[in-house]
Amino acid sequence: MENKYRDDFSPLQYLTEWYKDPSSPDDLFSHFILQNIHKFFKTLQHKDEVLDVLDIGCGPVISNVISTSRYARSIVLADYSSKSLSLLNQWLTKDPQLKFDWSTHFKYVVETLEGKGEREVREREELLRSKIKAIIPCDISQDPPLPASYSSPYDTVICSLVIDGAAETVPQYKEQLKRLHCLIKPGGHLLLVVGTTPSSIDYCYERYYMSKSQTGTEYCLLLLSPKYLSLLLKEVGFSIIDVQNHPNNRPSSNYTFISAKV
Numbered sequence: 001m002e003n004k005y006r007d008d009f010s011p012l013q014y015l016t017e018w019y020k021d022p023s024s025p026d027d028l029f030s031h032f033i034l035q036n037i038h039k040f041f042k043t044l045q046h047k048d049e050v051l052d053v054l055d056i057g058c059g060p061v062i063s064n065v066i067s068t069s070r071y072a073r074s075i076v077l078a079d080y081s082s083k084s085l086s087l088l089n090q091w092l093t094k095d096p097q098l099k100f101d102w103s104t105h106f107k108y109v110v111e112t113l114e115g116k117g118e119r120e121v122r123e124r125e126e127l128l129r130s131k132i133k134a135i136i137p138c139d140i141s142q143d144p145p146l147p148a149s150y151s152s153p154y155d156t157v158i159c160s161l162v163i164d165g166a167a168e169t170v171p172q173y174k175e176q177l178k179r180l181h182c183l184i185k186p187g188g189h190l191l192l193v194v195g196t197t198p199s200s201i202d203y204c205y206e207r208y209y210m211s212k213s214q215t216g217t218e219y220c221l222l223l224l225s226p227k228y229l230s231l232l233l234k235e236v237g238f239s240i241i242d243v244q245n246h247p248n249n250r251p252s253s254n255y256t257f258i259s260a261k262v
């Protein structure tokens, strides 16, 4: 299967288009994901930093593990695109050449969502850096999706805006959910974000572009209805804890956040 993320995806363009400022009214989805990840960990009420966390298909994105770092013993960031992995490494090593600033996201999570102060915002960046155990390649469409040394199961797996672009058919979608299931310890959790269709049909396809101006490489999303997605998750062994829907600006799709337990 051809994967346009290998050559065509520009991680820096993705960040500058979609990850500018989660507190801005223009922000489409990053505030929605951050709010739900924050809520998940708050509800879990873990007091200790004991969780082994994987963000699979993380892209060049740091923000989805900001809340997580308070609860994690270790965080592994994995993506298909080597360009995204380079950007993550630049952030980790504080490379002055990195042309993206994550400070609005740290501020949003630590100040707005957690109600803490400026000092904690600065400390959180260092806390997160200290928790990142590895930045590795992965392919969720292959068995095994991760290099063997990182395949032992995790307590929490985050998979945000990946499967809807990586799976071309419903059987492939289900296979990928199964692979996620295998990566999670018994009693562990999946935090899944996908595009879904608000219509009553089980699934549909939608074209989209990484650029807001609708130019450049065309990608295709496989959008399931939240009901059909919940069914597939149950079939592969998850029990659903929470489902949140957020309207997209495109007529045929929403963003859906699901937390599920193995």
Ligand SMILES: C[S@@+](CC[C@H](N)C(=O)[O-])C[C@H]1O[C@@H](n2cnc3c(N)ncnc32)[C@H](O)[C@@H]1O
Residues within 6 Å of the ligand: 003, 005, 009, 056, 057, 058, 059, 060, 061, 064, 079, 080, 081, 084, 138, 139, 140, 141, 159, 160, 161, 162, 165, 166
């Ligand atoms: C829309 S971006 C989402 C990035 C990030 N998780 C987020 O929430 O913004 C889709 C990501 O999926 C990754 N991806 C695409 N196909 C993949 C595959 N087969 N295995 C793992 N990751 C894949 C891409 O490299 C890209 O980083």
